[in-house]
Amino acid sequence: MSVLVYTESEQGKFKKAALEVASYAKAVASQIGTSVTALTFNTKDASELGKYGVDKVLNVTNTNGFDAKVYADVIKQAAKQENSKILVLSSSADSKYLAPLVAVNLEAGYASNVVEAPSSTSPFTVKRTAFTNKAFNDTEITSEVKIIGVSNNAFGLVENAGSATASDFAPTMTEATVKVESIDKATDKVSIADAETVVSGGRGLKGPENWGMIEELAEVLGAATACSKPVSDLGWRPHSEHVGQTGKPVASNLYIAIGISGAIQHLAGINASKVKVVINTDPEAPFFKAADYGVVGDAFEVVPQLIEKLKEFKAQNA
Amino acid sequence: MKILVCISHVPDTTSKINFTDGDTKFDTNGVQFVINPNDEFGLTRAMWFKEKQGASVDVINVGGPETEPTLRKALAIGADAAIRVNTIATDGFAVAKELSQVITDGAYDLVIAGRESIDYNGGMVPGMIAGLTGANFVNNCIGLEVDGTTATAIREIDGGKETVSTSLPLIIGGQKGLVEESDLRIPNMRGIMMARKKPLTVTDASTSESKTTSVKFEKPAPRGAVKLVAPDNLDELVSLLHNEAKVI
Numbered sequence: 001m002s003v004l005v006y007t008e009s010e011q012g013k014f015k016k017a018a019l020e021v022a023s024y025a026k027a028v029a030s031q032i033g034t035s036v037t038a039l040t041f042n043t044k045d046a047s048e049l050g051k052y053g054v055d056k057v058l059n060v061t062n063t064n065g066f067d068a069k070v071y072a073d074v075i076k077q078a079a080k081q082e083n084s085k086i087l088v089l090s091s092s093a094d095s096k097y098l099a100p101l102v103a104v105n106l107e108a109g110y111a112s113n114v115v116e117a118p119s120s121t122s123p124f125t126v127k128r129t130a131f132t133n134k135a136f137n138d139t140e141i142t143s144e145v146k147i148i149g150v151s152n153n154a155f156g157l158v159e160n161a162g163s164a165t166a167s168d169f170a171p172t173m174t175e176a177t178v179k180v181e182s183i184d185k186a187t188d189k190v191s192i193a194d195a196e197t198v199v200s201g202g203r204g205l206k207g208p209e210n211w212g213m214i215e216e217l218a219e220v221l222g223a224a225t226a227c228s229k230p231v232s233d234l235g236w237r238p239h240s241e242h243v244g245q246t247g248k249p250v251a252s253n254l255y256i257a258i259g260i261s262g263a264i265q266h267l268a269g270i271n272a273s274k275v276k277v278v279i280n281t282d283p284e285a286p287f288f289k290a291a292d293y294g295v296v297g298d299a300f301e302v303v304p305q306l307i308e309k310l311k312e313f314k315a316q317n318a
Numbered sequence: 319m320k321i322l323v324c325i326s327h328v329p330d331t332t333s334k335i336n337f338t339d340g341d342t343k344f345d346t347n348g349v350q351f352v353i354n355p356n357d358e359f360g361l362t363r364a365m366w367f368k369e370k371q372g373a374s375v376d377v378i379n380v381g382g383p384e385t386e387p388t389l390r391k392a393l394a395i396g397a398d399a400a401i402r403v404n405t406i407a408t409d410g411f412a413v414a415k416e417l418s419q420v421i422t423d424g425a426y427d428l429v430i431a432g433r434e435s436i437d438y439n440g441g442m443v444p445g446m447i448a449g450l451t452g453a454n455f456v457n458n459c460i461g462l463e464v465d466g467t468t469a470t471a472i473r474e475i476d477g478g479k480e481t482v483s484t485s486l487p488l489i490i491g492g493q494k495g496l497v498e499e500s501d502l503r504i505p506n507m508r509g510i511m512m513a514r515k516k517p518l519t520v521t522d523a524s525t526s527e528s529k530t531t532s533v534k535f536e537k538p539a540p541r542g543a544v545k546l547v548a549p550d551n552l553d554e555l556v557s558l559l560h561n562e563a564k565v566i
């Protein structure tokens with residue numbers, strides 16, 4: 001019985017989240033003394049997964065694109081073949097779409113947003129976030145088959161000397177019930193979910209015309225751009241950039257908040273980020289209480305200077 | 319079209335989160351409960367289908383009697399009838415089982431649930447309902463049109479969105495975007511009066527099979543004070559981010 005991990009790739013390259021869930025799966029496998037099998041679609045080169053502790057890779061060739069039910073059914077077949085009782089997935093949009101379907105397929109308990117390796121494997125207990133990052137919850141999974149959804153950037157990448165062997169896996173593929181008509185995705189931009197750094201702007205930036213410096217700062221840092229809720233409600237930025245309790249969750253390594261007051265609903269959604277930097281004119285802004293580093297100052301002066309300093313830093317450290 | 323909107327009864331977003339009984343229970347003292355924001359977007363979209371396409375809209379909650387004011391609020395917003403499955407919901411799987419039973423018995427065409435509830439953030443109930451009932455499923459839904467038995471939906475994906483087509487019966491995991499913030503309705507006096515006369519049926523739970531149990535809660539460790547950097551000393555900020563925080 002091996003631990004089964006679903007590793008997502010994009011254009012044949014593993015996503016960072018895939019390497020993170022592989023690292024997590026390895027940690028669980030070591031706890032219970034077993035091996036790790038990864039299930040992947042359209043990625044032949046397994047060596048990268050080997051570095052993160054995967055022993056065996058099942059590769060499915062699929063030319064039809066993603067379909068949650070079809071993929072959930074494939075995961076079930078892989079779990080049966082590998083006799084896996086523990087399944088690990090990421091917190092990507094696709095993984096969160098799949099996991100509950102797999103849970104029904106395998107009559108498994110599912111714990112999402114898990115932030116640490118199991119504190120105990122018998123009973124099987126994991127720590128997950130709850131109340132939108134305002135608390136943690138120790139959850140026991142009581143069913144025989146267990147599914148863990150790992151929170152982005154919570155576990156990190158852990159290298160393990162090892163090598164993985166790849167084998168083709170040809171499951172029965174059911175017919176898709178949801179047909180993708182079109183995809184609208186900026187391929188040249190980092191998405192908030194994948195980003196290690198997120199640069200976020202609030203109403204303090206006064207208007208959409210002032211986002212040039214936010215985008216430039218994001219570019220220098222290789223970051224994704226985000227915004228507070230009123231900014232997307234006002235139509236200054238697209239809804240897809242809205243982060244917080246009712247927007248996208250952010251769990252980046254670095255979150256830079258510019259002209260954002262730090263309302264409880266905003267903080268709830270970004271609190272899982274490791275290091276927070278706040279730039280705000282108001283020293284009383286609540287965000288300073290939740291931040292690691294702060295600059296009390298005018299964004300229109302601070303941000304352009306910060307961009308220059310970062311460019312200098314990059315030139316020196318290149 | 320028969321629509322069912324799943325309503326999760328959750329603490330208001332401004333609530334202070336505390337625990338009792340040796341950190342095993344959520345402290346409801348002084349907490350105001352509301353319709354889960356993701357469900358409110360779904361309910362508002364359902365009202366649009368009711369008004370524009372003559373759909374019927376029922377709302378449902380799996381929970382104890384304390385959730386009834388939340389269901390009444392949904393009725394005041396305009397739902398036709400409410401159902402409460404009387405049980406203390408223990409986990410997402412158990413809730414999904416109860417909901418699936420009602421959905422199958424009631425032959426609903428469209429079920430709108432939320433992407434996640436903001437209390438336990440399980441993000442699992444809609445997908446599990448889809449798995450259990452065999453209905454089609456679109457998660458992270460930010461746009462929905464129905465024409466006869468065909469549905470067109472927009473799903474948020476990492477870094478963008480995709481437009482999909484599918485057919486009824488359909489389960490939606492909805493969120494903001496299904497309707498705009500400004501479309502949300504505050505119940506008016508007439509709505510509140512009418513809601514009192516609308517049916518709120520209480521049914522018994524059929525099964526309650528949970529696969530996970532909450533053991534204990536914990537609050538995040540308090541963080542250290544913020545380190546302030548002067549606006550004319552940004553070299554220091556860059557250096558702190560590089561050497562101390564190690565994030566650049």
Ligand SMILES: Cc1cc2nc3c(=O)[nH]c(=O)nc-3n(C[C@H](O)[C@H](O)[C@H](O)COP(=O)(O)OP(=O)(O)OC[C@H]3O[C@@H](n4cnc5c(N)ncnc54)[C@H](O)[C@@H]3O)c2cc1C
Nearest residue numbers: 202203204228229244245246259260261263265281282299
């Ligand atoms: C149910 C509910 C859900 C919500 N969900 C979310 C959510 O998911 N995400 C979210 O973000 N909000 C959410 N909100 C809204 C939240 O309560 C706040 O209203 C919102 O976060 C405020 O956005 P802001 O900080 O951009 O704007 P403001 O509160 O207006 O703050 C602007 C800040 O910019 C500063 N500033 C002004 N000028 C400058 C300058 N030149 N340079 C630097 N700083 C400057 C000001 O000092 C101020 O602190 C929700 C609210 C409710 C009721």
Ligand SMILES: Nc1ncnc2c1ncn2[C@@H]1O[C@H](COP(=O)(O)O)[C@@H](O)[C@H]1O
Nearest residue numbers: 324379380431432434435440441442443
């Ligand atoms: N007890 C419940 N009663 C009715 N609907 C629920 C309940 N719990 C969750 N839901 C629905 O499922 C969605 C996702 O919840 P969850 O999987 O708990 O994050 C919510 O937004 C609701 O639409």
